[in-house]
Amino acid sequence: MADLLGATPNAPRKLRDLLAGHNPVVAPGAYDALSARLIEAAGFPAVYMTGFGTSASYLGRPDVGLMTMAEMVDQARRIALAVDVPVIADADTGYGNPINVIRTVRAYENAGVAAIHIEDQVMPKKCGHMEGKQVIPAEEMVEKVRAAIAARTSPDFTIIARTDARAVEGFGAALDRCRRYRDAGADVIFFEAPQTEEEIAGVAAEFKGTPLMFNWAEGGKTPPVSLARLAELGYVIVIFPVSALLVASRAVQQALQAIRQGGTPQAIMDRMLPFPDFLDFIGLPEIRDLEQRFRTS
Numbered sequence: 641m642a643d644l645l646g647a648t649p650n651a652p653r654k655l656r657d658l659l660a661g662h663n664p665v666v667a668p669g670a671y672d673a674l675s676a677r678l679i680e681a682a683g684f685p686a687v688y689m690t691g692f693g694t695s696a697s698y699l700g701r702p703d704v705g706l707m708t709m710a711e712m713v714d715q716a717r718r719i720a721l722a723v724d725v726p727v728i729a730d731a732d733t734g735y736g737n738p739i740n741v742i743r744t745v746r747a748y749e750n751a752g753v754a755a756i757h758i759e760d761q762v763m764p765k766k767c768g769h770m771e772g773k774q775v776i777p778a779e780e781m782v783e784k785v786r787a788a789i790a791a792r793t794s795p796d797f798t799i800i801a802r803t804d805a806r807a808v809e810g811f812g813a814a815l816d817r818c819r820r821y822r823d824a825g826a827d828v829i830f831f832e833a834p835q836t837e838e839e840i841a842g843v844a845a846e847f848k849g850t851p852l853m854f855n856w857a858e859g860g861k862t863p864p865v866s867l868a869r870l871a872e873l874g875y876v877i878v879i880f881p882v883s884a885l886l887v888a889s890r891a892v893q894q895a896l897q898a899i900r901q902g903g904t905p906q907a908i909m910d911r912m913l914p915f916p917d918f919l920d921f922i923g924l925p926e927i928r929d930l931e932q933r934f935r936t937s
Contacts, residue, residue, distance in 0.1 A: 641677055642724050643926055652796035655726035655754035658685055659798070659828075659851060664871050669881035671697040672715070673722035674922070678884070680723040681921070689719050689753070690881040691730030692767050697885070705764025709735040709744055717751035726754035728800070728877065733765050734758040737780075738787035745791035745799070755798035757830050757853070758784060760805065760817065769833055769860030775805050778817045785824040800853055800877075801826035806833050807861070815846055828853050828877065833861045840865055844873035853877040858886060 658665045667686040670676035671693030679687050692703040694715050699706055709732075716729045729748055734741035741758065748756045759765065760781035762774040775781075781801070788799045801821035805814040811834075818829045830853040831843045840862070844852060854875040855862065870878055891911075898908045905912075913921075 641680055641923075642722055643923070644930065649724055650796075651720065651726040651752060651754035652749075652794050652798065655686065655728070655798055656796050658726065659876050664854075664867065664875055664878045666867065667728055667877065667879050668883055669693050669879060669885065670719055670727075671885050673718045675884045675888070676719045676722050676727070677922070680725050684725070686726045686728060686754075686877075687719060687723055688879040688881060689716050689727055689729040690879075690885070691732060692882055693885040694730070703765075703767040703770075705732070705766065707732070709740075709747065713744075713747045713751050716748055716753050720752035727752070728755045728757070728798075728879070729753045731756040731758050733761055733763045733776075734784050734788070736763070738783045741784045741787045742791040745788050745797075746793070749792055749794065749797050754796075755800055755828075756788075757800035757802045757828075758788060759802040759830075759832070760784075760821075765804075769857050769862070771807075773804050773807055775803070775808050778805075778820055781817070782820050782824045785821050785826050789825040798827045799825070800828040800830050802830035802832050802853075804832045806831070806835065806839075811835075811839055811842070815843070818843075818847065822847070822850055827851060830855070833857070835861055835863075837863055837865060840870075841873055844875065848874060851876045853879065856880050858882050 665686050666684055667688035668679045668684055669688045669690035670679055671690055676687045695701055695703045695707050720727045731744055731748055734744045760775050762776055766773050785801050803814050803817045805817050814831060818831055822829055828851040829847055832855060834840045834843060852875045854870050856878055867878060895908055899905050
């Protein structure tokens with residue numbers, strides 16, 4: 641895990657090396673710095689900063705375009721500083737036209753993340769597995785992709801182009817958009833919300849040789865597929881955006897119900913991480929060492 645005095649790692653290069661490997665990069669979703677540290681501690685090679693989870697944790701609201709670029713970048717920076725593994729971040733629509741996208745790319749890159757994905761929805765956007773999405777013209781998204789590629793200062797910073805057109809224009813039209821985004825220079829293609837296993841395989845077949853990202857959206861429109869099958873198909877990034885968020889929310893609900901019913905948390909103490917262990921996990925020993933190192937008389 642990242643420490644307070646550690647040098648910032650070359651996250652974009654680390655991610656590129658992972659993408660060049662033989663196995664998919666599995667990146668569970670982090671909704672804050674603590675969840676990012678838990679993901680890293682569990683042994684995952686990368687962290688995905690979920691926009692859905694960020695909106696839920698930051699605002700307590702659904703993912704319907706309420707988060708601003710500055711708020712998302714601020715969250716991305718905190719997450720990137722908390723871990724030593726690469727962070728792949730949700731950048732929504734790029735927050736405007738191609739000129740806005742240039743600023744967005746620079747802001748996320750300066751925040752220390754390794755990659756962002758930008759989608760072709762109309763702003764304000766919606767979660768990719770909600771109803772009522774709308775998409776911008778494909779040629780407008782092509783220009784956003786071109787602007788994103790031109791804006792990055794490191795060639796290792798990964799630009800992921802996402803289409804949400806499956807639910808709006810159909811499978812074939814969404815494939816055509818992906819071709820145009822790839823040809824515009826996107827490093828990775830993200831076909832959001834395929835609706836059948838046949839479509840998942842169809843995307844992979846159509847873009848054989850092109851790096852693909854898969855959203856294993858828990859409870860969403862895409863059917864569950866094993867990681868082994870996704871690897872066989874050639875997907876190089878697999879994200880699990882809300883597993884940690886949903887599990888944590890259920891656990892907090894149950895804890896609060898126990899306190900409400902029993903008056904204290906005594907009945908659920910055995911389900912909690914012991915307080916000293918938690919302090920160790922979030923770095924109190926490091927703080928104590930630094931206090932000794934930099935103590936004053």
